[in-house]
Amino acid sequence: MHDPAGSVTGLLGPSGSGKTTLMRAVVGVQVVKSGSISVLGEPAGSAPLRRKVGYLTQAPSVYADLTVRENARYFAALYGYDAATAERAIADVGLAKAARQLVATLSGGQRSRASLACAIMGEPELLVLDEPTVGQDPVLRDELWKQFHDLAGRGATILVSSHVMDEAGRCERLLLIREGALIADDTPAAVRERAGTDDLDEAFLRLIKAQEVAPA
Ligand SMILES: Nc1ncnc2c1ncn2[C@@H]1O[C@H](COP(=O)(O)OP(=O)(O)O)[C@@H](O)[C@H]1O
Ligand SMILES: [Mg+2]
Numbered sequence: 001m002h003d004p005a006g007s008v009t010g011l012l013g014p015s016g017s018g019k020t021t022l023m024r025a026v027v028g029v030q031v032v033k034s035g036s037i038s039v040l041g042e043p044a045g046s047a048p049l050r051r052k053v054g055y056l057t058q059a060p061s062v063y064a065d066l067t068v069r070e071n072a073r074y075f076a077a078l079y080g081y082d083a084a085t086a087e088r089a090i091a092d093v094g095l096a097k098a099a100r101q102l103v104a105t106l107s108g109g110q111r112s113r114a115s116l117a118c119a120i121m122g123e124p125e126l127l128v129l130d131e132p133t134v135g136q137d138p139v140l141r142d143e144l145w146k147q148f149h150d151l152a153g154r155g156a157t158i159l160v161s162s163h164v165m166d167e168a169g170r171c172e173r174l175l176l177i178r179e180g181a182l183i184a185d186d187t188p189a190a191v192r193e194r195a196g197t198d199d200l201d202e203a204f205l206r207l208i209k210a211q212e213v214a215p216a
Contacts, residue, residue: 005125008152010171012204018180019161020058023128026159027055038126051079054124055126058131060115064104068095068114071103075118093147109140116144120151127151129160135168145170165201165216176204183211 011019021062024030025037028045037044040052062071067131072086090099093113098106102116116132129148133186145167152158160171168174169188176184178193184191184207195210 005157006152007157007172008158008160008170009173009175009176011159011166011175012165012168013161013163013177015163017163017177019163019177020130021180022177023159024128025159026126027053027128041205051122054119054121054126054127056116056119056127056129056132058134060111062103062111062114062118065102067098067100067102067105068117071114072099072117072121076121079121081122085122092120092151093117094143105176109136110199112136113144116147123151123154123156125156127156127158127160129158131161131163133162133164141167165204168200168204176207176213178208181206 011022013019013207021030023106024109025032026039026044028037028043028049040048042048062068063074066074066172069086072090073083076082076086076089087096087099089097093116095110095113095117095199098110103111106114112132112135116129119129120127134146134207136144148158148160156196162168168191171188174184174186174188174191175182186194190201191207192200195206197203198204
């Protein structure tokens with residue numbers, strides 16, 4: 001896969017299709033059985049990538065008994081960033097007003113954004129976001145997508161997974177996976193055209209059916 005810098009690529013597929021596994025491989029925490037993965041020209045997970053790749057895991061990964069600011073500063077310190085960088089990350093995810101709040105007292109959406117703040121610390125070149133909008137209300141989902149495009153606009157390459165097809169239209173490039181195999185890699189417009197429908201949910205189903213009839 002090769003994504004131009006400043007783009008948002010969606011990794012779409014049903015639950016269990018291998019989205020998290022693929023993302024873990026890109027980040028370098030997954031044991032890969034065959035093949036090799038290079039990220040920004042370096043082997044996945046290698047030391048030079050440490051500050052260049054941000055990863056948001058599927059489950060929020062912030063400490064409940066620390067405040068938003070404490071979490072951000074702790075994470076910043078791990079990567080050698082200063083307090084100002086931590087503050088910027090908090091502001092970028094819209095949590096400036098909640099910075100002094102304990103994570104335990106945040107709403108689910110705010111907690112996800114606190115995790116996101118840690119993932120975008122120092123503005124990494126590649127951001128790998130695993131289902132960042134799951135369980136968020138529609139308004140917040142919309143805000144998060146705007147943030148992803150904002151970050152991409154500032155030069156980050158973003159790989160974001162979702163099992164919700166209505167989010168697919170917000171990406172510049174779509175990767176559709178099913179049972180660990182890529183069944184489409186195209187723009188949303190091209191996926192719609194190939195499947196002969198404007199509805200991306202329906203398009204995905206049709207591409208699966210076409211693949212079952214004539215396996216690649
Ligand atoms: N390319 C692959 N080859 C073999 N097994 C895979 C592959 N991708 C995923 N799996 C297995 O499929 C299961 C579900 O994968 P996961 O990545 O959690 O899916 P998702 O995040 O899409 O819900 C896991 O048990 C994983 O080990
Ligand atoms: Mg997953």
